[in-house]
Amino acid sequence: MEQFKGCVGVDGAGSGWISVWWGGGGLVHALYPDAQRLFHTHRTARVIAVDIPIGLCEQGGRPADSEARSFVGGKRASSVFSTPVRGILDAGSQPEASRRHREIDGRGFGAQSFAILPKIRQWDQLLQGDVDARQRVREIHPEVSFAALNGGAGRGLVDGKRTFAGAEVRVSLLAGIFGRDAVMELVRAVPARQAATDDVLDALAALWSAERIAGGRARSLPAQVEPDTTGLPAAIWY
Secondary structure (H helix, E strand, O other), rough: OOOOEEEEEEEEEEEEEEEEEEEEEEEEEEEEOHHHHHHHOOOOOOEEOOOOOOOOOOOOOOHHHHHHHHHHHOHHHHHOOOOOOOHHHOOOOOHHHHHHHHHHHHOOOHHHHHOOHHHHHHHHHHHOOOOOHHHHHHEEEHHHHHHHOOOOOOOOOOOOOOHHHHHHHOOOOOHHHHHHHHHHHHHHHHHOOOOOHHHHHHHHHHHHHHHHHHHOOEEEEEEOOEEOOOOOOOEEEE
């Protein structure tokens, strides 16, 4: 597979972001505290693929999320969380977010979803304020990427990403793209205090998607990309 220099794969890790890309003859990584600093460092990248919802609905669920669940299928479909409506991005607590979400949309907003709300807000603020970022940043979901690597729609991975079996199958799939030695060298290079192994592998899945986008080979869910009311694309790429 052709390596597209200047592509970056990004996944959340703790309170920050683990990023991986090709550099110096191999895969390298860095941890960034926020989206602004990450993009400032990589603002000349061809594609930055990040595991975060980007285009947000005013009301109702996103087609991107429902199609991603169908694409992954099986047990791992539940890993695709429902994206919040735009009207609660500034909520300061989970009870407030849930109340306002129910008022707008009829659905509550759970603690697990609320935990990533600040991260969604980071990227939304970046993309709302930086036209260049809009041209380079794309949304991915690692489980969609792994399903695609595993054969396509309905071929989501059975084992959870934090299990030994789950890590092994993810490493095997990524080894077919990047080479097993390169994947394992990267995993060993990232201190556990910075990012867990599953975060590193998810960032590599994002890098695979970024390279497909750069090469014009990527597909999106839904296939017809529709912008949200602010012009951001509500689509998951793989």
